[in-house]
Amino acid sequence: MQTRLQEMKESALGQISQVTEAAQLQDLRVKYLGKKGELTELLRGMGSLSPEERPVVGQLVNEVREALEAAFSGKQKAFEEAALNAKLSSQTIDVTLPGRPVPAGTMHPLSRIIEEIEDIFIGLGFEVAEGPEVEMDHFNFEMLNLPKDHPARDMQDTFYVTEELLLRTQTSPVQARTMLKKEGKTPLKMICPGKVYRRDDDDATHSHQFTQIEGLVIDKKIGMSDLKGTLLTFARQMFGENQQIRLRPSFFPFTEPSVEVDLQCFNCGGQGCRVCKQTGWIEILGAGMVHPRVLEMAGYNPEEVSGFAFGMGVERIAMLKYAVEDIRHFYTNDVRFLRQFNRG
Numbered sequence: 001m002q003t004r005l006q007e008m009k010e011s012a013l014g015q016i017s018q019v020t021e022a023a024q025l026q027d028l029r030v031k032y033l034g035k036k037g038e039l040t041e042l043l044r045g046m047g048s049l050s051p052e053e054r055p056v057v058g059q060l061v062n063e064v065r066e067a068l069e070a071a072f073s074g075k076q077k078a079f080e081e082a083a084l085n086a087k088l089s090s091q092t093i094d095v096t097l098p099g100r101p102v103p104a105g106t107m108h109p110l111s112r113i114i115e116e117i118e119d120i121f122i123g124l125g126f127e128v129a130e131g132p133e134v135e136m137d138h139f140n141f142e143m144l145n146l147p148k149d150h151p152a153r154d155m156q157d158t159f160y161v162t163e164e165l166l167l168r169t170q171t172s173p174v175q176a177r178t179m180l181k182k183e184g185k186t187p188l189k190m191i192c193p194g195k196v197y198r199r200d201d202d203d204a205t206h207s208h209q210f211t212q213i214e215g216l217v218i219d220k221k222i223g224m225s226d227l228k229g230t231l232l233t234f235a236r237q238m239f240g241e242n243q244q245i246r247l248r249p250s251f252f253p254f255t256e257p258s259v260e261v262d263l264q265c266f267n268c269g270g271q272g273c274r275v276c277k278q279t280g281w282i283e284i285l286g287a288g289m290v291h292p293r294v295l296e297m298a299g300y301n302p303e304e305v306s307g308f309a310f311g312m313g314v315e316r317i318a319m320l321k322y323a324v325e326d327i328r329h330f331y332t333n334d335v336r337f338l339r340q341f342n343r344g
């Protein structure tokens, strides 16, 4: 038996060394070490050995098995290395080829304006708040002193989801939400940028979806002068040190008194031109002192505190600042338009 083992080892090693393909190697492995392989067969014969012979032969079997396994895996490794080398030499990399450029996008002009405005107001101590775009009638209208029969609540102007749910028509509901969250505490200073929706036919100056930034301040002894000072500071940081603003009386249900705020035309410096339609002024936002009823509904005592609010259209400001003639450019994702805002 020992001689047979030796012979088997010799011939197996001989065959392994001559193998030229991985598949052949696998066949050989089965032939010798497999379940029905030659070594296994020999092991079966061990039953007929004498007890003295058994451990000697057993040890020899193990040695043979180890030798064969080492030979198999050595050969296997050699095959893998050869395959890798072949692959490496067939796929040489030309490190002198120019790289493939990765096109980088640019920040959207509206995002850029929003960030600029946020930075200005954060500098003035405002917090940035957010609110839902699918809003309850309650917050979009009721809490803002817009009674049930107010024309703005008409189906013609508002996208209703259900009778009580709608796409917000303004960022002003975030005023109400923020006040409620603050539970009557002062000071409250927040701005809220976000998308709003109105049933408009889209054209060069109208879009059924656009962007507003709402601002709200509530504290003791807040007056119209605070509103004007804040907006003047904003206008100067946004449009230039020498900017002037003008307040005109207006009406919003949630502010009293209400104003519309004009910016001195930056195109002509107030002389009158095409941009300002010869008036020297450009309307940029609506604002006013928070209506006492709105304060009250949101948990503030109008006898003790007062506040101002304002709301502006981001597209309008972007159009003015970058001389964009059609609001639809902001939404149609024409990269030729967007690339113009890439300042690296």
Ligand code: PHE
Pocket: 169, 170, 171, 172, 214, 215, 252, 255, 286, 287, 288, 309, 310, 311, 312
């Ligand atoms: N929500 C008003 C609008 O959409 C703007 C506004 C906000 C006016 C806050 C006054 C105060 O026209």
